[in-house]
Amino acid sequence: MSTLTELYACPICGKTFSRKESLAKHIARRHGNMIVILRATTIINRLQEIEHQLKIISREIDRIKCILERLSEEGRIVVQQKKEEAGLKTVDSNLPSFLQDNPWLAVLSKRGR
Ligand SMILES: [Zn+2]
Numbered sequence: 001m002s003t004l005t006e007l008y009a010c011p012i013c014g015k016t017f018s019r020k021e022s023l024a025k026h027i028a029r030r031h032g033n034m035i036v037i038l039r040a041t042t043i044i045n046r047l048q049e050i051e052h053q054l055k056i057i058s059r060e061i062d063r064i065k066c067i068l069e070r071l072s073e074e075g076r077i078v079v080q081q082k083k084e085e086a087g088l089k090t091v092d093s094n095l096p097s098f099l100q101d102n103p104w105l106a107v108l109s110k111r112g113r
Helices: 020-090 104-111
Strands: none
Touching: none
């Protein structure tokens, strides 16, 4: 195998070079702008990808916010219900006023059993 057949082809225009260094110089000299464009395209593609991901994430955040709001609303309702239940126990309108909120009532009711 002769070393003369080992050629380095330019991936952009196909021109061949006997030395790797010559090809590198050729690409930099002839296709420098092309490389900048290719890099810019890659960066733009990445940005678009990131933008897309960002949209998905922000949609997810909105969804989570909605769930949190609903949970907090449900929690408020539960707390309200508990308060009302507790309130109903202490304020029994059938009892005379001196027995309402009277701690002895619970003690006395247990003695009868
Ligand atoms: Zn070339």
